[in-house]
Amino acid sequence: MPSKKQHSEVGASLGLKEYEKWTKTQGRPGNLAEAIICLAIGGWAAELPDRIEPGTSPDHRGLAHSYELQFILGRFLDDLSNKDDQDFSDLLRQIGLKGYGSHLSMDQRTPKGLFSAIGNFLERLLDRIAK
Ligand SMILES: [Zn+2]
Numbered sequence: 001m002p003s004k005k006q007h008s009e010v011g012a013s014l015g016l017k018e019y020e021k022w023t024k025t026q027g028r029p030g031n032l033a034e035a036i037i038c039l040a041i042g043g044w045a046a047e048l049p050d051r052i053e054p055g056t057s058p059d060h061r062g063l064a065h066s067y068e069l070q071f072i073l074g075r076f077l078d079d080l081s082n083k084d085d086q087d088f089s090d091l092l093r094q095i096g097l098k099g100y101g102s103h104l105s106m107d108q109r110t111p112k113g114l115f116s117a118i119g120n121f122l123e124r125l126l127d128r129i130a131k
Pocket of ligand 1: 049050055065103107
């Protein structure tokens with residue numbers, strides 16, 4: 001299970017890279033304050049799933065750590081990515097979504113994987129039918 005520090009570092013690094021990419025697309029130099037904000041948002045967002053569902057055991061993963069939420073985040077990211085005129089607040093939203101998504105991607109690669117609300121529902125349904 002990745003540690004809080006690992007999640008945070010990946011998210012912060014992602015925030016900084018997204019900021020660098022954004023300044024290039026905007027055709028302007030970056031500034032330290034904006035870079036720090038992007039780094040902080042990325043790090044914070046990458047810790048968020050475990051703040052909602054603290055990693056006290058391998059079974060702590062619920063909706064905040066689910067494949068369904070990962071899918072929904074991906075849809076929001078697609079919508080944001082298709083905007084040609086991204087402003088700084090769009091960039092922050094994108095970093096937040098990607099930071100959160102980075103946490104899910106890292107947890108997905110663990111033996112326990114992510115929670116599946118649909119899978120859980122189908123499992124319970126099949127159990128009831130079998131009884
Ligand atoms: Zn987690």
